[in-house]
Amino acid sequence: MELSFNREAMTDALQRIVGAAEKRLTMPILGNVRVRPGETGGMRLETTDLELAWSARTEGTIPAECDTTVSVRKLLDVVKAAPADSDIRAEVDGERMSVGFGGSRFSLATLPGEDFPDWEAGAIGATVVVPQNRLRRLLEATMFSMAQQDVRYYLQGLLLVATGHTLRAVATDGHRLALSEIELDSPVEGRIERIVPRKAVAELRRNLSDDDQAVQIGFAEDQIVFELGPAVLRSKVIEGRFPDYERVIPTDLPATLVVEREVLKQALTRVGIVASDKYRGVRMILGPEGCQVLTHNADREEAQETVEASYDGPEMEIGFNLGYLLDVLNVIETDSVRIGLRDGNSSILVQAEPPGGSRYVVMPMRL
Known part of the structure; x- marks a missing residue:
């Protein structure tokens, strides 16, 4: 032949x-x-x-x-x-x-x-159509927060929620949460939720183009299907109940820090030179003068950065995982970021400034 x-x-x-x-x-x-x-x-x-x-x-x-x-x-x-x-x-x-x-x-x-194993196609119950570049941005804005090796298997994936004119993606590993949403041109009846496994998310992201070609998403009971022109990706979905993420997002935050994204990113990168390899912890001290970022390690080496910022709230000290903050700053595209805080023991809410369709929650860390 x-x-x-x-x-x-x-x-x-x-x-x-x-x-x-x-x-x-x-x-x-x-x-x-x-x-x-x-x-x-x-x-x-x-x-x-x-x-x-x-x-x-x-x-x-x-x-x-x-x-x-x-x-x-x-x-x-x-x-x-x-x-x-x-x-x-x-x-x-x-x-x-x-x-x-x-x-x-x-x-x-x-x-x-x-x-060769036959793939049993499930009956598609509903479909949505979005431009590939818009879906690609949605994945990039959230997928970094998926858990990697967690016994809570439902965290090792990305939750997609389609409702009305909105397609939302949510990911969390229990220490941080990323939520982003995009607008749909045509509304969806009811509410559709599927947890897409990590590998399928990575494969989809790898194959999405940066243009407005359409991708059709089909929701079956135990599968999800992505049609990208001549190529089709089918994936099983993760069974399980995703955490109630809306309860995790803090509201009524009395303190607000507004800072240039690149300035804060560079400051965190520099103090990270001496941060502990195991804990990657940094402290942020907030007050009328703005923001200070400090860290140390087991060898009693220290690093300190003063970051020019606008802070409205009481004096506060709070610790974070350095990598978690940098992951968020790497996906936000605006020049400035807004960080909402309650106190030194509560999660913070990070958003673009002005706020857009993405929200990020980072839990504090005891140092």
Whole structure:
């Protein structure tokens, strides 16, 4: 069986879907891409790790009876090695796929396509459509707050909430919380909530473009589907009850600190040179003169920065994890930030100045 395809088209398709292939190879076929004819012509490529799955359409000629799998990473490396804009020919014969261009030939092992795990598609109950750049910004504004290795498995994902004209993303690891929302062009009936796993969030973010091309989000009972033109990402959702995040967001904060974002970011970065590698703690002293940032470590090394800022409230001292504050400052895009405080033992609320569609809660730290 002979196949042919263009280098650029195949490279783009494989790069989109390679992230779903299983790296630990608990089942060898999970490291492969399934190659078979598309429903409307061309070629259909599929990868999965059983938790999420990519499918992509690409141009090419393929026999109707062809259904095989081959290592997605090896095939991608071979295709990328071909000369620019070249046409590549492949031949499937038994348990081998021969790929060639110019004077180069590669023989790759294959496994039958019928052995590739089928992804059972759930019934889509509701859909929303958003521009890719808007969804990308929503993910970037929140995904850093997802838990990484927490026994509370529902924290190892991103909560998506669609209601009315709003799509909201929420992430928390129990020490900080990030919430951001964007406007939908068409309203959603009722309220839809799904917790999207960390890997699916990362895969989606990696494949979103920075333009206004549409992405359609489909909500099934136990799955979520993202359609990005010729590529479709399906993911299981995390079952469980996400924390009541609205109760965590502090309100009626009597003290307010307004500071230039880059100035505070650079100050935190500098004091971080001597901050404890384990705790990464810093103290902020707030008063009429503005803000001081201090830290020390077990070797009794110290660092201190005076930050010019506008502070309205009582004198206060509060400690934080340095990395948590920097993560927030890295995603806020305005020149200034507004920090609302209650006292030295309560969580703070960080927002852009002027406030926009994102809010960030950071718990204090005892130092």
